[in-house]
Amino acid sequence: MTTATTRRFLPDDLDASKWEQVEPLARALLDRSIGSAGDLDAWLRDRSALDAACSEAGARLYINMTCNTADERASGAYRAYIEEVAPRLKPVAFEMDTKQVEATERLGLTAGAYAVLHRDTKADVDLFREENIPLETRLESLSQDHQTIVGAMTVEFEGETKTIPQMAVYAESTDRALRERAWRATAERRLRDRDRIDAIFDEMVRLRHEVAQNAGFDTFTGFMFAAKHRFDYSPETCYAFHEGVEKELMPLAARFDAMRAEGLGIDELRPWDLSVDPEGGEPLRPFEGGVDLVAKTRRVFEALDPE
Numbered sequence: 001m002t003t004a005t006t007r008r009f010l011p012d013d014l015d016a017s018k019w020e021q022v023e024p025l026a027r028a029l030l031d032r033s034i035g036s037a038g039d040l041d042a043w044l045r046d047r048s049a050l051d052a053a054c055s056e057a058g059a060r061l062y063i064n065m066t067c068n069t070a071d072e073r074a075s076g077a078y079r080a081y082i083e084e085v086a087p088r089l090k091p092v093a094f095e096m097d098t099k100q101v102e103a104t105e106r107l108g109l110t111a112g113a114y115a116v117l118h119r120d121t122k123a124d125v126d127l128f129r130e131e132n133i134p135l136e137t138r139l140e141s142l143s144q145d146h147q148t149i150v151g152a153m154t155v156e157f158e159g160e161t162k163t164i165p166q167m168a169v170y171a172e173s174t175d176r177a178l179r180e181r182a183w184r185a186t187a188e189r190r191l192r193d194r195d196r197i198d199a200i201f202d203e204m205v206r207l208r209h210e211v212a213q214n215a216g217f218d219t220f221t222g223f224m225f226a227a228k229h230r231f232d233y234s235p236e237t238c239y240a241f242h243e244g245v246e247k248e249l250m251p252l253a254a255r256f257d258a259m260r261a262e263g264l265g266i267d268e269l270r271p272w273d274l275s276v277d278p279e280g281g282e283p284l285r286p287f288e289g290g291v292d293l294v295a296k297t298r299r300v301f302e303a304l305d306p307e
Contacts, residue, residue, distance in 0.1 A: 009046035016050075016057035017077075019085045025050050026092045034103040043103075044117075047096060054089060057081070065144065067290075069151030075144070082140040087133050094128045097121050120229045127227055129214045135207050142207075146200050155189045157182060164189070171275035172283035176264075179272035 015021055029047055034040050058081055065071070065078040101122050104110055110118045155162045157170075170182030205220075212223035221235050261269050263278030277283070287293040 010049050010053060014053055016053040017061060017081055017085065019088050022050070022054060022085070022089065023092070026089075026096065030092070030095055030099060034099075034107075037107060037109060040103055040107060040109065044100070047100070051093075058086070066147055066151065069148045075148065079141065079144060082144070083137055086140070087137050090128075090133050090136075091130065094125065097125045097128070101125055119231065123226055123229060123231075127215050127223070129211075132211050132214050135211050135214075139204060139207050139211075142200050142204050146197060149193050149196055149200075153189055153193065155185050157185050169283070171272060172277070174276060174280055174282065176266075176272070176276075179276060180270070183272040 010025065014025075029043065029050070032039075032043060034043055061074075061078040061081050064074040068074060101118065104114055104118045104121075150164070153164050155164070155167055157167065164186060167182055167186045170179055173179050173182075208220040212218070212220040215223055215226075217223040217226075225235060257269055260273070260278045261267065264273060264276070266273065287296055
C-alpha cells in the first residue's frame, strides 16, 4: 500500500528507471539541511522512499528480462538501466551516505535506534571507490549474459521442445528410466554452453577480486562480508560451521539417503533419484504455468487480507 508519508516527497508519476527523474530528487535531499533529530528522521524517510522506488524500478526491469531472455526489448531496457542509470546513481548514493553519516555523528545520534543504521551506512562510505563503478557495471552485464544463455536453453525430449524448468518436473516421476533420460538430456544441454559460461565466471572472478583490492581487501570474501554488513560473524565462523555440519549432519544425511534408496528399492542413489517420492506417491501438480501460479497465489493472499 502506498502511504501519504511515502508520497509526500515522491511525485505520483515518478519513473525511477529514468535518471532525469531521479536526479532532481536526489539533489534535493543532498541540498536539504539537517539540524535536528526530527530533520534527520524526515530526511531518512524521504531517502528511504527514493531508494525503494529506484530498487523497485530496477527489480521490475530485471524480472521482465528474466521472464523471457529472448525478448530484446526487455533485455535492452534492463541493460540500459544497469549501464546508464545505476552508474550515475551510485556516486550520488555515496554522497547521501556521507551526508547521513556526518549528520548522525554531528547530532550525536550514533547509538540507540540509530546504531545499526549508522554502522551499516558508515561501512558503505568506507567501501565506496569511484573506480569500482565501471567494474560493477561490467559484472552486472556479465550476469545478464549468463541469464540470457541459461534462459535460451531448451531440450528436445519426448517429442517436444522443453525449457530447463519444464524438464525439472520429470525428476519427480515414479518412472526411474524416464527420470534418468530427462536428467541426462538436461545435463547434456547444459554442457553445450559450458565454455561460454566458464568464460563468464572466470571474468567475474577476476573483476570481483579487483573490486575487493580497490577497496583495500585481500580477498573478495572479506570485501563482501563488509559490503553485506556481516559484522556479527566472520569467514572463520562460517568455516567452523561448515566443519560442524560435516561432522554432525553429513552422517545423518547419509542415513537419510540410505533410507531413500531402500524405499525406492535400489542399491545406489543417482542424481535422478533425489526428488521422487520414495514411497511411490505421484508428484503434486498444484498449478499449470506462471499465470495459474499467480492467480492461485493472489487468492491465498486475498483470503488473508484483501488489502
